[in-house]
Amino acid sequence: ELKVEQNPLFLSMQEGKNYTIYCNYSTTSDRLYWYRQDPGKSLESLFVLLSNGAVKQEGRLMASLDTKARLSTLHITAAVHDLSATYFCAVDMRGDSNYQLIWGAGTKLIIKP
C-alpha cells in the first residue's frame, strides 16, 4: 500500500526566511504533484514532477523529486505572507485502467510579517 508522509504538518515562519517541506512516499512512483490550498478554497496545482531529478521553480517556490530516495521537497525562499496556505503533495498510484492520487496529510504554512 502506498503511503505518503509530509513533514512538518505545521510550520510558522517569519517573512524573509527560507524553509523546506518534505514529502516521503513508500513505494515506487515517478509522478508527484504539489498543490496549494487556501482556507475554504479549492486546490491549486503548483508543480508536476515527472522524473527523477526533476526540479521546477515558480517564484519563491522550488520543488524537486528524488525517485530513488522516494522524496520530494518544496523549498520556500525568502517567504512572504502571501505564501501562507496549506500545501499538499500527492503521488500517482497506477491501477489497471486508471490511476489515483495518494495524498499527504498537508503542511499548514503560516508566514508572519
Add this chain to the structure above:
Amino acid sequence: DTEVTQTPKHLVMGMTNKKSLKCEQHMGHRAMYWYKQKAKKPPELMFVYSYEKLSINESVPSRFSPECPNSSLLNLHLHALQPEDSALYLCASSPHPSGKLGEQYFGPGTRLTVT
C-alpha cells in the same frame, strides 16, 4: 477553457432532502473525479469516471450516487445524508486516466452542510 466549474457553491440540506451537485469541464479530459474534503484533511477520493464509465468507487455509502451523462458533465446525487457528510465536495478532471500527464484540475468545490 481551462477550468472546472461546480454548482452550487454552497448547499444546505436536511437529512430527508434530495439534491445534486454538478461539475463541468470543457478541456476534453476523459477522467473525472469526486472528492470529499473535511477541514484540515487531504481530499478523500469518492468516485472516478474513466471515459464516462465508473471505474472506482471507494466504498462510498449509497446515499451518494454519481452520474456521468457525457464526457463534460459529472453529477453527484445526494439523498438522506447525515450531518457527518457535511464537507467540501471537490470535482476534478484529468486529461487521460492512464496517461503520462496525470495532473488533476480541481473545481472550486461545493460547501455542503447537512442539518
